[in-house]
Amino acid sequence: MLDDLRELYQEVILDHSRNPRNFRHPGNANCEAHGHNPMCGDMLTIYLSLDEDGIIQDAAFEGKGCAIAVASASMMTQILPGKTVAQAEKLFSSFHDMCTKEDYEPFDTDDSNGEDEDAMERLQMLSGVRQFPIRVKCATLAWHTMKAAVAGDGECPLVPVSTE
Amino acid sequence: MLNKEKEEMTKATNVVEMTAGDNSMSAFDVERVRADFPILEQTVYGRPLVYLDNAASSQKPRQVINAMSEAYETYYSNVHRGLHNLSQRATDGFEAGREKIARFINAGSDDEIVFTRGATEAINLVAATYGRAFLGEGDEVIISHMEHHSNIVPWQMLRDEKGITLKVVPIDDDGNFLLDEYEKLLTPRTKLVAVTHISNALGTITPMADIVRLAHDRGALVLVDGCQALPHMKVDVRALDVDFYAFSSHKMYGPTGIGVLYGKSDILNTMPPYQGGGEMIASVSFEETTYKAAPHRFEAGTPAIVEAVGLGAAVDYLEALGMDNVAAHESGLLAYATQKLSAVPGLTINGQAKEKAGIIAFLMENAHAHDIGTIVDRAGVAVRAGHHCAQPVMDRFGVAATARASFGLYNTREEVDVLVEALAAVRELLG
Ligand SMILES: Cc1ncc(COP(=O)(O)O)c(C=O)c1O
Numbered sequence A: 001m002l003d004d005l006r007e008l009y010q011e012v013i014l015d016h017s018r019n020p021r022n023f024r025h026p027g028n029a030n031c032e033a034h035g036h037n038p039m040c041g042d043m044l045t046i047y048l049s050l051d052e053d054g055i056i057q058d059a060a061f062e063g064k065g066c067a068i069a070v071a072s073a074s075m076m077t078q079i080l081p082g083k084t085v086a087q088a089e090k091l092f093s094s095f096h097d098m099c100t101k102e103d104y105e106p107f108d109t110d111d112s113n114g115e116d117e118d119a120m121e122r123l124q125m126l127s128g129v130r131q132f133p134i135r136v137k138c139a140t141l142a143w144h145t146m147k148a149a150v151a152g153d154g155e156c157p158l159v160p161v162s163t164e
Numbered sequence B: 001m002l003n004k005e006k007e008e009m010t011k012a013t014n015v016v017e018m019t020a021g022d023n024s025m026s027a028f029d030v031e032r033v034r035a036d037f038p039i040l041e042q043t044v045y046g047r048p049l050v051y052l053d054n055a056a057s058s059q060k061p062r063q064v065i066n067a068m069s070e071a072y073e074t075y076y077s078n079v080h081r082g083l084h085n086l087s088q089r090a091t092d093g094f095e096a097g098r099e100k101i102a103r104f105i106n107a108g109s110d111d112e113i114v115f116t117r118g119a120t121e122a123i124n125l126v127a128a129t130y131g132r133a134f135l136g137e138g139d140e141v142i143i144s145h146m147e148h149h150s151n152i153v154p155w156q157m158l159r160d161e162k163g164i165t166l167k168v169v170p171i172d173d174d175g176n177f178l179l180d181e182y183e184k185l186l187t188p189r190t191k192l193v194a195v196t197h198i199s200n201a202l203g204t205i206t207p208m209a210d211i212v213r214l215a216h217d218r219g220a221l222v223l224v225d226g227c228q229a230l231p232h233m234k235v236d237v238r239a240l241d242v243d244f245y246a247f248s249s250h251k252m253y254g255p256t257g258i259g260v261l262y263g264k265s266d267i268l269n270t271m272p273p274y275q276g277g278g279e280m281i282a283s284v285s286f287e288e289t290t291y292k293a294a295p296h297r298f299e300a301g302t303p304a305i306v307e308a309v310g311l312g313a314a315v316d317y318l319e320a321l322g323m324d325n326v327a328a329h330e331s332g333l334l335a336y337a338t339q340k341l342s343a344v345p346g347l348t349i350n351g352q353a354k355e356k357a358g359i360i361a362f363l364m365e366n367a368h369a370h371d372i373g374t375i376v377d378r379a380g381v382a383v384r385a386g387h388h389c390a391q392p393v394m395d396r397f398g399v400a401a402t403a404r405a406s407f408g409l410y411n412t413r414e415e416v417d418v419l420v421e422a423l424a425a426v427r428e429l430l431g
Helices: A002-008 A011-018 A067-079 A085-100 A114-131 A133-151 B003-017 B030-035 B062-075 B085-104 B119-134 B153-162 B179-185 B208-217 B305-321 B323-342 B369-377 B391-396 B413-430
Strands: A031-037 A042-050 A056-064 A155-157 B113-116 B140-144 B165-169 B190-196 B221-225 B244-248 B259-263 B281-284 B289-291 B347-350 B359-364 B384-386 B402-406
Touching: A002 A114, A002 B369, A002 B413, A011 A067, A011 A114, A031 A133, A042 A067, A042 A133, A056 A067, A067 A114, A067 A133, A067 B369, A085 A114, A085 A133, A114 A133, A133 B369, B062 B085, B062 B305, B085 B113, B085 B305, B113 B119, B119 B153, B119 B190, B119 B221, B119 B244, B119 B259, B140 B153, B140 B179, B153 B165, B165 B179, B179 B208, B190 B208, B208 B221, B305 B323, B323 B347, B323 B359, B323 B413, B359 B413, B369 B384, B369 B402, B369 B413
Parallel strands: A031 A155, B140 B165, B140 B190, B190 B221, B221 B244
Antiparallel strands: A031 A042, A042 A056, B113 B259, B244 B259, B281 B289, B347 B359, B359 B402, B384 B402
């Protein structure tokens, strides 16, 4: 019983959930959104500082949630700085595939660059959710919210996301 | 009565024989009961299923499943319409469901039983008909701090539409309904008190007799959300003297898609219809339509026919076991589980009211409810994790989510032990 669970709750994840990185409200954030998973009551606010070239300078978050949601948000805020919005969205899409697709193959896209490979490798830690489909929303809440933040939507209730 | 129904009754009577002449808890043979629930025979992730999510929905005994298959296989058709044989039999089966419910809750007559889609629709029906017709600006509706969203939102919608005032009875840190505070909230403008009989988030049993007496003293009506009470204890709507009582079939071992609004007939018959359509009219012309009396006035369209048959079978099943036996079995389980869970390091129980039903909501140090839910699931244990559709009460306790074990008549002490063991794994994994 414990094997799949150990795969899900790896030390790295537990560390991020106990000591979340970038857990703060930065004064200079110019994009933010509130993400809510109504099923379990997880709530995250994601803050981003974008420069005029669309590069994410800083990412931070606040909120409450399960170990997976908090760890994922914490890891995301470490990964995003330095990426363009387009890169961030592309990472989300790969990460989403990693969490949901049994036959997901890492880094097989032609245009993948070294940096994203590195990010995906770190996100691999969360791939244990594949065995727990109901928890995919926990792992992706921060990313959905990041997307809402850059789109200027402000709110990201996970209700419309029915594919997971 | 239908032959098949007689057969079901005999089957149900067999259940009685096992407890014949003895109402003590030891006579409640839980293993015999479990054998009636096919779904409980399975394993999940290689572990025997331990189903502790009964407050969300309960499992169905073979007697209910069979009664419904029977209906589909032998006498299904539409009701109240055809002159043909099947329609007559389907109508009999459907109306027999109504009679059984009326008897089960001791309603004054079958006409006081309105079928709805569930408790949610039953409460909305009262808000949309009684509320819209009789409540206006400044009239007060009182609810409690531990209501399910389905007994909050309809009143807020009415507030926004009609300008009524919504007042909330506070609870204490153990989850007790504060009767004194409630009494202070009652005024001559209070028209309706809408409170739960048992809180699905805390397990609190509210002091319903006192709530009703105080409301009636001020001339207010009382609507009770009885969702969690019906499956767990004897409910007598006339002894309680409630005006409306709402509940869902699926939490009391019956099918989904059907529920009940009990209403005193003199009140129901003053209320305007709910939806318009077939079944609810006496006559229709383009100039004017006249409506049937309750309950049909509130049942527009083809109802949940076979579900009513299934609900009737669920009532037969519960009556055969005896609600007192069910209640005794579950309160034994509650006491055992409360003691066992309290001994788990780092665990706190949310909701320790003096009067409680078999619902235990809890929190654990270093473990979010959602993580608890996932981990115990791998041990075969189904619990609910979340806000239980009662966010205001969660906010009251400053928590976003709790894990909740809720017991049904087929649960055992051994299953509580499995839960406790699984919680040890939570601690092992999450520290
Ligand atoms: C106390 C309480 N009230 C109302 C409801 C709503 O019932 P339903 O969803 O069957 O309409 C529930 C079920 O979750 C409940 O537990």
